[in-house]
Amino acid sequence: MIITESGIEKLRDPYILVEEDIIYLYGSYNTFYRNTSGRLDSGWEKIDITVDWPEDFEGDPWAPEVHKYGGAYYMFTTYRSSVTHLRGSVIFRAENPDGPFLRHTQGQITPRDWSCIDATLYIDKENRPWLVFVNEWVNTPDGVGRFAAARLSDDLKKLITEPKELFRADDFSWTDKQVTDGCFMYRTQNGGLLMLWSNFTPKNYYATALVRSDNGEIDGKWSHDKLLFSNELSGNYDGGHGMIFKFKGKLWLSIHSPNSAQEDRKEMPVFIPLKEENGSLVCE
Numbered sequence: 001m002i003i004t005e006s007g008i009e010k011l012r013d014p015y016i017l018v019e020e021d022i023i024y025l026y027g028s029y030n031t032f033y034r035n036t037s038g039r040l041d042s043g044w045e046k047i048d049i050t051v052d053w054p055e056d057f058e059g060d061p062w063a064p065e066v067h068k069y070g071g072a073y074y075m076f077t078t079y080r081s082s083v084t085h086l087r088g089s090v091i092f093r094a095e096n097p098d099g100p101f102l103r104h105t106q107g108q109i110t111p112r113d114w115s116c117i118d119a120t121l122y123i124d125k126e127n128r129p130w131l132v133f134v135n136e137w138v139n140t141p142d143g144v145g146r147f148a149a150a151r152l153s154d155d156l157k158k159l160i161t162e163p164k165e166l167f168r169a170d171d172f173s174w175t176d177k178q179v180t181d182g183c184f185m186y187r188t189q190n191g192g193l194l195m196l197w198s199n200f201t202p203k204n205y206y207a208t209a210l211v212r213s214d215n216g217e218i219d220g221k222w223s224h225d226k227l228l229f230s231n232e233l234s235g236n237y238d239g240g241h242g243m244i245f246k247f248k249g250k251l252w253l254s255i256h257s258p259n260s261a262q263e264d265r266k267e268m269p270v271f272i273p274l275k276e277e278n279g280s281l282v283c284e
Contacts, residue, residue, distance in 0.1 A: 001234050001283050003257075004040050006269040008033065012256045013063040013118075013182070014269035016245040017073075017097055023247070024097045025269065026064040026075070034098065040247065040271050050100035051075065051092060054107045058082040063182070063241065066097060067121045069129070074156055075101045076119045076131075084112055089119035089133050091156055109159055115139035118241075121156075122149070122185040122218060129156060130218055132185060132195075137169065137178040145169040145180030147197065149218050164219065166195075167211065172224040174209065175199040182208070182241035190279050191216050194225060198240030205231045205238040206259035210281060225280055229255060229272065233283065237262070239270065244281075251275065253283060 006014075011027040018024075023035040025044065030051065037043025053061070057079050064077040075092040088108030092101035110116035110133055119133040129152040137145035148163040169180045177200040184196040193213040201207050207230035213220030231238040239257025246252070251274040256267050273284040 002273055003234060003236075004271040006040065006044060006271065007042060008044055009266035009268050010261075011269055012267060013241045014254050014256055015063070015065045015243055016247075016252075016254050016271075017066050017068070018245060018247055019068070019097050022097070024066065026066055027269070028062045028064070030061050032098075038248075040252070047098060049098055051077075052100065052102045053079060054090065054103060056081045056083045056107060058085070060087055062087070063118050065120055065243070066094075069121065069123075069156065073097050073101075074104065074121070076121055078117045078119070079108070081108060084108075086112070086115045086139065087136065088112070088114075088116050089131065091119075093156075105157055111163065116148075118182055120183050120185060121152075124217060129154065131159060132166075132183050132218070133163075134180045134183065135163075135165070137180065144178045147180050147183055147195075166218070167222045169199055171222075172209070172211075174201060174207075174224065174227060176202040176204065182243075184243040185218075186244050186281070188279050188281075189276055192279050193217060193220070194281065195222070196228065196242040196244070198242065201230060201232075206240040207231075207238060208240045208242040208253075208255060212280075228281060229253065229257075229283060231258075237265070237270075244274065251281075253281075 025033040060080040062078040093104040115136040122130040135146040147166040150159040150163040151161040181198040210225035212225040237258040239255040253272045
């Protein structure tokens with residue numbers, strides 16, 4: 001397995017957007033980088049990006065993703081509300097990848113009585129937008145995390161359907177914790193629909209897996225496809241909260257690794273080349 005280290009220490013939940021040969025990296029706690037070097041292992045320049053947080057912002061600015069949609073750039077991210085004291089998903093809008101990102105939704109758009117994180121954008125085969133997100137284990141009745149999805153309005157301002165549960169953290173035998181983390185959707189060349197997500201193995205290592213929809217859509221039945229990245233597969237570090245981007249014509253997996261700092265290495269974004277194989281993905 002080929003692992004490219006970014007060299008950016010202590011940055012978690014890295015999300016990559018490549019726009020006109022410029023690489024933008026968005027991370028938790030309002031940490032942002034730009035790279036014009038044409039490389040992934042160097043050339044990262046820390047930048048300031050303005051995010052116009054709502055009045056009830058209390059903390060936990062986690063896992064920002066920036067998606068290009070309808071000619072603008074939308075940041076899907078998380079914050080804790082000073083009103084509910086729960087985390088929830090919010091969307092901001094900008095004209096450029098480096099902002100400023102202005103308020104687009106009226107604060108959190110996920111259910112007010114749920115703790116929700118790690119929202120991502122999914123566009124279905126009929127070109128309709130969806131919000132896919134974590135219903136966090138810290139606030140579920142049985143302490144088990146779930147993934148949920150709901151239709152977004154075409155202008156991405158609000159949910160227009162009730163959230164539908166996709167699957168639970170304990171649905172699959174490889175998992176050991178009740179965590180659901182880091183969802184990201186990927187359409188295969190043969191029309192299949194995969195989701196990346198992360199949890200912990202029985203040996204307490206953070207890992208990234210793939211699940212597959214049986215009908216190629218968000219409302220299908222989801223089943224385990226494979227472990228995509230783990231310390232057993234890498235031969236060294238664990239890692240998770242994955243997303244997929246294309247750079248110089250090649251697919252790449254972005255994760256933070258290791259999940260907990262080691263004596264010789266802090267957690268940082270790392271990048272692993274991917275390829276499609278038999279309707280799924282494998283790390284090279």
